Amino acid sequence: xxxxxxxxxxxxxxxxxxxxLLMLPIASKGDKATPLVDALFTAVSATTVTxxxxxxxxxxxxxxxxxxxxxxxQIGGFGIVGFASLIAYLLDGRVTLRNKLSTxxxxxxTAPDIKSLLVNIAQLMLGFQLVLFTFLxxxxxxxxxxxxQDAFGHGLFxxxxxxxxxxxxxxxxxxxxxxxxAWIIVPVFTTVFIASLGFPVMVxxxxxxxxxxxxxxxxxxxxxxxxxxxxxSRIVLWSSAVLMVGGAVFIGALEWNNPATLGPLSPVDxxxxxxxxxxxPRTAGFNAMDIxxxxxxxxxxxxxxxxxxxxxxxxxxxxxxxxxxVLLFVVYTEIRGEAAVNIGNRRLPRSMQRQALxxxxxxxxxxxxAVMVLRLTTEFNLDQILFEVVSAxxxxxxxxxxxxxxxxxxxxxxxxxxxxxxxxxxxxxxxLALRKSKRHFEYPQERPLIG
Numbered sequence: 001x002x003x004x005x006x007x008x009x010x011x012x013x014x015x016x017x018x019x020x021l022l023m024l025p026i027a028s029k030g031d032k033a034t035p036l037v038d039a040l041f042t043a044v045s046a047t048t049v050t051x052x053x054x055x056x057x058x059x060x061x062x063x064x065x066x067x068x069x070x071x072x073x074q075i076g077g078f079g080i081v082g083f084a085s086l087i088a089y090l091l092d093g094r095v096t097l098r099n100k101l102s103t104x105x106x107x108x109x110t111a112p113d114i115k116s117l118l119v120n121i122a123q124l125m126l127g128f129q130l131v132l133f134t135f136l137x138x139x140x141x142x143x144x145x146x147x148x149q150d151a152f153g154h155g156l157f158x159x160x161x162x163x164x165x166x167x168x169x170x171x172x173x174x175x176x177x178x179x180x181x182a183w184i185i186v187p188v189f190t191t192v193f194i195a196s197l198g199f200p201v202m203v204x205x206x207x208x209x210x211x212x213x214x215x216x217x218x219x220x221x222x223x224x225x226x227x228x229x230x231x232x233s234r235i236v237l238w239s240s241a242v243l244m245v246g247g248a249v250f251i252g253a254l255e256w257n258n259p260a261t262l263g264p265l266s267p268v269d270x271x272x273x274x275x276x277x278x279x280x281p282r283t284a285g286f287n288a289m290d291i292x293x294x295x296x297x298x299x300x301x302x303x304x305x306x307x308x309x310x311x312x313x314x315x316x317x318x319x320x321x322x323x324x325x326v327l328l329f330v331v332y333t334e335i336r337g338e339a340a341v342n343i344g345n346r347r348l349p350r351s352m353q354r355q356a357l358x359x360x361x362x363x364x365x366x367x368x369x370a371v372m373v374l375r376l377t378t379e380f381n382l383d384q385i386l387f388e389v390v391s392a393x394x395x396x397x398x399x400x401x402x403x404x405x406x407x408x409x410x411x412x413x414x415x416x417x418x419x420x421x422x423x424x425x426x427x428x429x430x431x432l433a434l435r436k437s438k439r440h441f442e443y444p445q446e447r448p449l450i451g
Contacts, residue, residue, distance in 0.1 A: 008423055011047060011076075015419075018043035018072045027065035034060070037408045044415040046072035048422035049315055051167020051285030051397020052388075054404050054411055058172045066153070069168060070160050076422070077164025077315045078121065121199055125163060128191055133159035135187040143183070162191045165315040167285020167397025179288040180269050188286065189279045196283040196310030197240060201233045231346045232322065236311040239321045243305060247278030250301045260293035281305035283316040285397020292401040299387050299400070306394035307363075317395030317421050319363050326356040362424065367393055370417055378410055392417035 022039040025031045046069045137155035140146040178184040214221045252274030255262040262270045281302045309318015333341045341348045374385045
């Protein structure tokens with residue numbers, strides 16, 4: 001079986017199990033079975049680490065339901081790379097060369113073996129989650145007077161949701177109640193931002209930091225890394241910083257005096273919430289301000305950030321930073337009339353350019369089609385529908401507040417969009433990367449008119 005099919009079937013199986021568990025009466029506070037469509041929607045949203053929800057996470061689900069959602073987020077956050085590798089390993093009982101190549105292609109890195117890759121991913125995930133959990137646990141316990149059990153549960157749930165870039169929160173207003181608490185807001189958006197960089201970038205950043213410390217102690221220590229950073233890390237780090245700052249300035253400027261969002265806050269809180277609102281659309285779906293009250297222009301800026309998303313081999317969604325940057329340089333190269341696409345001092349292969357174009361085209365077609373269907377079959381306006389669809393495809397989880405009011409057919413469609421957003425672009429990219437067919441002849445060349 002092709003590795004991409006294993007990934008799709010494995011995720012489908014996890015979603016089916018999660019749906020069955022969430023339908024149990026014990027999963028809801030009223031001890032009543034949750035309707036199939038709502039349980040399916042929640043299971044898909046948690047497994048794809050999105051965060052959209054048709055039900056109030058705080059009021060509807062019981063402790064059992066919260067545990068199931070947390071486990072689904074953790075499994076989904078383990079990522080397409082690790083999960084596909086694990087399933088392939090368990091099915092085959094050994095690691096085949098094909099699976100190694102598939103994993104390297106999806107992760108944009110090479111690992112000595114699948115076990116090492118999985119261990120590295122698990123260590124990074126659990127390490128960062130433990131740090132954030134400690135921050136939240138202490139804050140909930142000391143400042144908000146939570147009991148030890150509540151502080152532990154809330155800290156653990158939101159640590160899992162944050163690093164896995166899922167927008168689920170145990171509060172009806174998401175994280176709006178903490179808009180003035182930097183001790184909650186800053187650790188959360190910092191963890192989300194780090195997770196959005198992707199595992200290859202995190203490994204290189206940590207590895208170079210450790211190597212630098214060793215070199216300071218002993219200058220004769222042999223180097224493990226080249227002096228120049230990898231192209232992937234350079235692209236991800238620079239583009240992440242630009243989007244975070246640019247998004248914060250854009251949203252902050254539009255919402256600074258809005259009495260329903262940033263208006264009542266102090267200047268410091270306004271800046272922090274602007275950064276929070278800039279980081280979350282590219283990765284997680286937490287919100288510290290009321291999205292439904294934001295300026296429509298802010299919605300458009302947020303949709304662009306959701307469409308771009310985070311880095312490849314991360315828990316973030318969207319078309320990914322690498323895809324976006326590659327297309328920008330393709331356009332730049334075409335405008336300059338150059339033959340090869342270069343980023344820094346590296347030349348990009350043509351196959352990568354075609355893969356980026358395929359991912360953006362496919363994602364755009366899916367978004368346009370879904371918007372048309374929902375506009376024809378629901379009563380919501382175009383701005384609300386577009387925001388909801390882009391949030392689902394980008395596996396973000398932000399909403400203008402219409403999710404709970406969607407009819408059943410729209411909930412099913414949004415569920416499919418979330419699954420596509422988690423699996424689609426990476427499966428397409430992997431399939432293209434593995435498909436190397438050679439044609440021993442070429443047709444005559446002809447140039448149709450374009451533009």
